[in-house]
Amino acid sequence: xxxxxxxxxxxxxxxxxxxxxxxxxxxxxxxxxxxxxxxxxxxxxxxxxxxxxxxxxxxxxxxxxxxxxxxxxxxxxxxxxxxxxxxxxxxxxxxxxxxxxxxxxxxxxxxxxxxxxxxxxxxxxxxxxxxxxxxxxxxxxxxxxxxxxxxxxxxxxxxxxxxxxxxxxxxxxxxxxxxxxxxxxxxxxxxxxxxxxxxxxxxxxxxxxxxxxxxxxxxxxxxxxxxxxxxxxxxxxxxxxxxxxxxxxxxxxxxxxxxxxxxxxxxxxxxxxxxxxxxxxxxxxxxxxxxxxxxxxxxxxxxxxxxxxxxxxxxxxxxxxxxxxxxxxxxxxxxxxxxxxxxxxxxxxxxxxxxxxxxxxxxxxxxxxxxxxxxxxxxxxxxxxxxxxxxxxxxxxxxxxxxxxxxxxxxxxxxxxxxxxxxxxxxxxxxxxxxxxxxxxxxxxxxxxxxxxxxxxxxxxxxxxxxxxxxxxxxxxxxxxxxxxxxxxxxxxxxxxxxxxxxxxxxxxxxxxxxxxxxxxxxxxxxxxxxxxxxxxxxxxxxxxxxxxxxxx
Numbered sequence: 001x002x003x004x005x006x007x008x009x010x011x012x013x014x015x016x017x018x019x020x021x022x023x024x025x026x027x028x029x030x031x032x033x034x035x036x037x038x039x040x041x042x043x044x045x046x047x048x049x050x051x052x053x054x055x056x057x058x059x060x061x062x063x064x065x066x067x068x069x070x071x072x073x074x075x076x077x078x079x080x081x082x083x084x085x086x087x088x089x090x091x092x093x094x095x096x097x098x099x100x101x102x103x104x105x106x107x108x109x110x111x112x113x114x115x116x117x118x119x120x121x122x123x124x125x126x127x128x129x130x131x132x133x134x135x136x137x138x139x140x141x142x143x144x145x146x147x148x149x150x151x152x153x154x155x156x157x158x159x160x161x162x163x164x165x166x167x168x169x170x171x172x173x174x175x176x177x178x179x180x181x182x183x184x185x186x187x188x189x190x191x192x193x194x195x196x197x198x199x200x201x202x203x204x205x206x207x208x209x210x211x212x213x214x215x216x217x218x219x220x221x222x223x224x225x226x227x228x229x230x231x232x233x234x235x236x237x238x239x240x241x242x243x244x245x246x247x248x249x250x251x252x253x254x255x256x257x258x259x260x261x262x263x264x265x266x267x268x269x270x271x272x273x274x275x276x277x278x279x280x281x282x283x284x285x286x287x288x289x290x291x292x293x294x295x296x297x298x299x300x301x302x303x304x305x306x307x308x309x310x311x312x313x314x315x316x317x318x319x320x321x322x323x324x325x326x327x328x329x330x331x332x333x334x335x336x337x338x339x340x341x342x343x344x345x346x347x348x349x350x351x352x353x354x355x356x357x358x359x360x361x362x363x364x365x366x367x368x369x370x371x372x373x374x375x376x377x378x379x380x381x382x383x384x385x386x387x388x389x390x391x392x393x394x395x396x397x398x399x400x401x402x403x404x405x406x407x408x409x410x411x412x413x414x415x416x417x418x419x420x421x422x423x424x425x426x427x428x429x430x431x432x433x434x435x436x437x438x439x440x441x442x443x444x445x446x447x448x449x450x451x452x453x454x455x456x457x458x459x460x461x462x463x464x465x466x467x468x469x470x471x472x473x474x475x476x477x478x479x480x481x482x483x484x485x486x487x488x489x490x491x492x493x494x495x496x497x498x499x500x501x502x503x504x505x506x507x508x509x510x511x512x513x514x515x516x517x518x519x520x521x522x523x524x525x526x527x528x529x530x531x532x533x534x535x536x537x538x539x540x541x542x543x544x545x546x547x548x549x550x551x552x553x
Contacts (some may be wrong), residue, residue: 022054022280023047023544024063029071029523030056032080032509034356035494037486039507039525051543056511076525079489080509081241081516082456085496086384086405086446088271089245090252091130091164092234093227094219094328095450099129102162102450106137106146115151121298125419126216127152128390128452130160135310135417142192143200145170149411158212163451166205169212174200177212186211188331190313200319206266206307206329224255230451232267236548238454239518239537242268242501244405244446246302247383250516253282253298260292263265266547268295268516270500272302272352276340279349286348287501293543294505294514301351302384303340304331306360309414309421310489314357314388321423327354338367340388345375350501352382352405356389358429365396378491382444382499386436389429403499406433407448408459408488415477427478431547433463434481443483444499445491456492457524457535463488465529484534515544 023046030042044057046067055063068345099117104110110132114162118127148170150155158172162164181198185191189207191200219227233390235243246254248271259265273279279301282288288298305312307329312320332340341351355364361383368381379401386397386404397404411431418430429435437443447454458469464485466476475480483491497507500527508515511535521536540548 004071017359017381019103021069021096022065022274023066023069023071024067024072025071025078028078029075030078030509031525032056033490034508035490035498035503038305040484042319045509045515047544049339051515053509053511053513053515056509062455067216073519076538077520078509078517078525079520080493080507081509081542082237082239082492083242083244083448083494083496083500083502084240084454084456085244085444085499086181086246086407087243087454087490088164088247088451089231089243089267090106090224090227090249090255091451092230092454093229094223095130096230096234097219097223097227100131100481101159101161102131102133104132104137107143110137110143111147111151114157115471118152118155125155126173127155127310128159128162128216130545132159133162135308142166142201142203143168145174145200148202156215158216161311162540162552163310165211165313166203167201167212168374170223173212173215174202174551176215179204179211183211188329190329193298197467203313206313207331212535213532218251221255221258224251228255228259229264232265233265233553234454235538237537237550237553238452238456239520239540240267240456240496241516241518241540241542242270242502244270244272244299244444244496245273247274247280248272248298249280250278250281253278256292256296257516260296264469265292265295265540268502268506269297269433270351270502271296272300274302276301276343277341283347283349287350287553290391290505290541294502297501300352301340301344302352302354303337304354305337305364306355306357307332307388308356311416312421314420315355315360315363316357316388317359317362317390319428320421321422321426327359330360334363334367337363338370342375342483343369345371345379350380350382352384352385354415355385358388358393358426361386361389362393365393365402367401368397369400379501380501385448386432387443388418388427389432389518391428391432393438394429394435397436401442403442403444404436405444405446405499406431406460407446407452408433409447409452409455411477412462413452428509431476432481433483437483437487442488442495442499443491444496445488446496457532458525460485460488460492461529461532463491464532467529469533471530489524514542516542
């Protein structure tokens, strides 16, 4: 991108402060997209001193007033910044400070990395990490404490599964959490046992995880500040300018506030508290105002109704095909769910309900149907993930303005596992993006990072093809549920912004909205699925300022 000397002075600032003067961004292939997938193409835009778009210009048009600063876009593609509708912001950042096992392909490789990490950090009292996946390893079982003891016997080891719904501990960590053969499974949780005994085997699932989590030394405030800095850098490299943070703790919120006070909060955060208690501590009588020039707002609360397929915690209407007698783990009873949703809705907080299995999704839909009669108005009820839905329930997403907050890459990551967990005959409502749209539901797409990589372009590729990075399976997995490029891009921009009550502020390139945009190496609306994955993010801009440049960063 070619800039005038004065424009360089403006765009060289990488702090998230308002633009200092009007800027004319010219010679671009601009693309804006509405929630319904309608596309508007333009050739230039004017950004005012507050970082908002004041004019969109067609080819040959000129600004209606004199503009001091001009940016030559060199004919490159400009899209709205990606809005990630579901991720865990501090989880991304804290993951950069601990052992990462997400790319390991076998138990042996993971154990080797753990041993090397323990040797590299002999003074750390705990070995903390995340990202393991026994399904990717082809292990056919959970890993064990004994396998960790063989390489790190002298201090606790605690490693979260890739989906965050299970943890792997060595014997020292089990001791620190007082997890013994006398320990009982908590409601909504499970302690995996050594076969033929009650001795803990080393893996704790869902609500059992706090038994060890509570014994782990918490991150220091300066650790959290560094983690947020790292997370924002990762997001900006991938063109993500706004996120819905699912499960914000009070400590997370204070980290965001410290960054905002210091002018270091660049990415926009639509926050959902990790509990009703946290929601009330942060928001008090209702959702917060938008803070820091539309960079932070508490919208509501995230509620967990079930676990995940990988740890067999997703709540199903019938037994797991590969674990008869197990139908998953209900993390909330129906009464508890309705009470918590009602408490949030009473003060205008938005609810986002985690539901993966078909039984969990049915209960979430039932609860929304019951509460909608008492809590009228624009509630924007959200169901997070909605991975396995009974086909007869899909039509219900068209009622009450329900938002299906889904993550396309989960489909390709989980497709083989889903077949094993449920069997072929029970997958009719699996990752049913097209069916939900056709039923009148709203789609908001995200990455669920750090569960999946931070890569919205990969998500768009999956959404239009139902194939993974290798192009498999040929023709797509259940290809009747593909959607168009326009629909996928809308779900990653305007749709995700709408899901967080941010429409009119950001999510589109439109007059009056924030000038949050990304410059790409190619147009994803004119590319096939494989080509979309290869598109590069060249620059990311927030409020009319460049905050990432691939040639510099």
